[in-house]
Amino acid sequence: MQCLRVLYVVLWAFGFTSTANEHKEHALRLMAEAPLIDGHNDLPWQLRLRFNNNLKSVDLYTLNSTHTNIHKIKEGRLAAQFWAAYAPCDSQYKDAVRQTLEQIDVIHRMCQKYPEDFMLAASSQDIMEAFAQNKTASLIGVEGGHSIDSSMGTLRIMYQLGVRYLTLTHSCNTPWADNWLVDTESEPVEHNGLTNFGKRLIREMNRMGMLVDLSHVSEQVMRQVLDTSKAPVIFSHSSTYAICPHKRNVPDDVLKKVEDNRGIVMVNFYNNFVTCRQSANLSDVADHFDHIKKIAGSSTVGFGGDYDGVNRVPTGLDDVSKYPDLVAELLRRGWTDDEIKDALGRNLIRVFKDVEMVRDTLTNTSPDDEPIPLEQVKNPCRTDYGYPPQPSSARVPSLGAPALVSTVALISLCVKFM
Incomplete structure (x- = not known):
């Protein structure tokens, strides 16, 4: 009898392994037919932290202290990646634009250094061309609205440099949008969502063909953007609130609005957003895919x-x-082949094409060149050239003692504001 039990366990284990291998082989076949597109990877930030963006000091084939290197990308069948051009919130009102431009630059240089592996991509068609060449399409997303310093012109320049999405906030409010932390009450609500400038910014992104990314924003901003945008939106790295009630995740009513908008929620793998605990496993992540499929359909997940x-x-x-x-x-x-292919990349490709189509319908619309009202961005560290003269901006002809005291006071204010 004992021998029979052992034989049963061995046969069960063999059958389980055989079935698992079949699923893995099936997965690889599907990934050869449809591109896997991931919405958010912070390797460029690791290059900043570890090497100060000096690519001569790093080999992306042998780098093993990160989640990402070229060998891992190939093994993972990663066909297209939105690389994050990220500058921390403490750069807001200081050098956020420079920091972000340098992150955009390092993504460009990464593609130039490894041309056999990466192809800079700026359109839905570019993704498919890179996939046909067995290269990883490298797209750029700017993570955090503070990176544009409340400037439509800066946003347009970044688009010209290849940026194809803007995450409206990171973990700080901007002068025109509230971030997710206001929903935790750890930060004050400043705008009740979006200001008028914020809504204009959404329309300008629609006009230029830039994807609107709602990861990191407050629930009020989520709903206002979904009511404002003429184009589908994305959540580049967010999971579902019903499974893990973390304020970085997406509530079910918003999932339904994303479905109506023909947008996409790209599931985040961070343990704290997956299980609301420090530990999680692969099956827990799959639960989020299942939930989005249940609430908003397989066409809404990535x-x-x-x-x-x-x-x-x-x-x-x-x-x-x-x-x-x-x-x-x-x-x-039990996901079907078509559902898998949609989640892998066809959903994102469809969203991208729709955003490009909206852009093409707005080609005769002039760029929005009205600056944000000065009172919404004025601070001691910001100049106000171009705005009407302010009563307090009279120039002092010389640096006498009173002026010197004022200058020192202004510097002190600026340092405190930073």
Whole structure:
């Protein structure tokens, strides 16, 4: 009898392994037919922190201290990646624009250094061309509205440099939008969502063909943008609130609005957003895919791993090489081939094409060149050239003692504001 039990366990284990291998092989076949597009990866920020963007000091084939390197990308069948051009919130009102431009630059140089592996991409067609060439399409997303310093002109220049989405806030309010922390009451509500300038910014992004990214924004901003935007929106790296009630995640009523908008929620792998605990596993992440499919349909879901931007990832999704295992898990749960291909990349391609179509219908619309009202951005560290003269801006002809005292006081204010 004992021998029979052992034989049963061995046969069960063999059958389980055989089925798992079949799902994995099936996943790899589908990933060869449809591009896997991930909405958010912070490797450029790791290049800043570890090497100060000096690419001569790093080899992306041998770099093993990050979630991402070229070998892991190939193993993970990662066909297209939105790389984050990120500057922290403490750069707001200081050098956020420069910091962001340098992150855009390092993404360009990364593609130039590894032309056999990366192809800079700026359109839906570019993604498919890179996929045909077996290269990873490298797209740029700016993570945080503070990076444009409340300037439509800066946003347009970034678009010309290849930026294809803007995350409206990071973890700080801008002068025109509230971030997710206001929903936790750890930061004050400043704008009740979007200001008029914020709504104009959405329309300008529609006009130029830039994707609007709602990860990191408050729930009020989510709803206002979905009511304002003429084009589909994305959540580049967010999970579902119903499964993990974290304010960085997307509530069910917003998921329904995203479905109506024909947008997409790209599931984040960060443990704290997956299980609301420090630990999570691959199956927990698949639960978020299942939930989005249940509430808003398989046409509303995608991948937004947030690799190299977080310090904890689920067991089984240790780095970017593990995407096929997650796809295999979705197959095990009964996802069809078409649903898998949609989640892999066809949903994002469709969203991107719709954004480009809206852009093309607005080609005769002039750029919005009305600056944000000065009172909304005025601070001691910002000049006001071009605005009407302010009563307090009279110039002092010389640096006598009173002027010197004023200057020192202004510098002190500026340092405190920073």
